[in-house]
Amino acid sequence: MKTVQFKQMKDGTQEEYKFLHAYEDQYAKGLPDRILEALKNLENTLSGYLVTRLEHSLQSATRAEADGADIEMIVAALVHDIGDDLAPYNHSQYAASILRPYVRPEVTWVINQHGLFQNYYYAHFLGGNRNERDYLIDHPWYQSCVDFCEKWDQASFDPDYPTKPLSYFEPLVREVFSREPFDSHYVGNQTMGKSAVDIALSGQV
Known part of the structure; x- marks a missing residue:
């Protein structure tokens, strides 16, 4: 089989979906390469700062x-x-959704x-509320995000x-993004079918 025959997903067979799954699994193995390429492309985005977006990320x-x-x-x-x-x-x-299958929920929440x-x-220079984040002040990972922004971002x-x-x-990028997605060793007992991480992302405990 080189391609499936169905024109609507509801008409697909088990054999066809197993065939597609094998293709998708192989494609997913190239994720570290695509992440690295996307990072390289940050060299040419968002002018105006003293460093490029790539340099900011590396720093x-x-x-x-x-x-x-x-x-x-x-x-x-x-x-x-x-x-x-x-x-x-x-x-x-966007970044949090890429990280979510490979890291602990705290890291995903902080990036989100x-x-x-x-x-x-x-924000206060542009008419916004600089303290808007404080509605999350009781969240267990609030300080982690404060520290992420203050010390690194x-x-x-x-x-x-x-x-x-x-x-x-x-090597670090390849190690993290080559992990088995949603492996409980890294992300806890959350899987694609559970909503615990989604609850965490929304700011709830």
């Missing part, structure tokens, strides 16, 4: 590593702005909320900071 990850963060949080710092091109108004959620928490540094626009190159972080 965030470099700072995270220097502070003793684990591999999941380092990779999260690296990819936290990967959605800027395709999701400029919800880039946090980092755009809101980052508003603390500038908002601080990483310095062209003179000794930032490590993408090649340095490549």
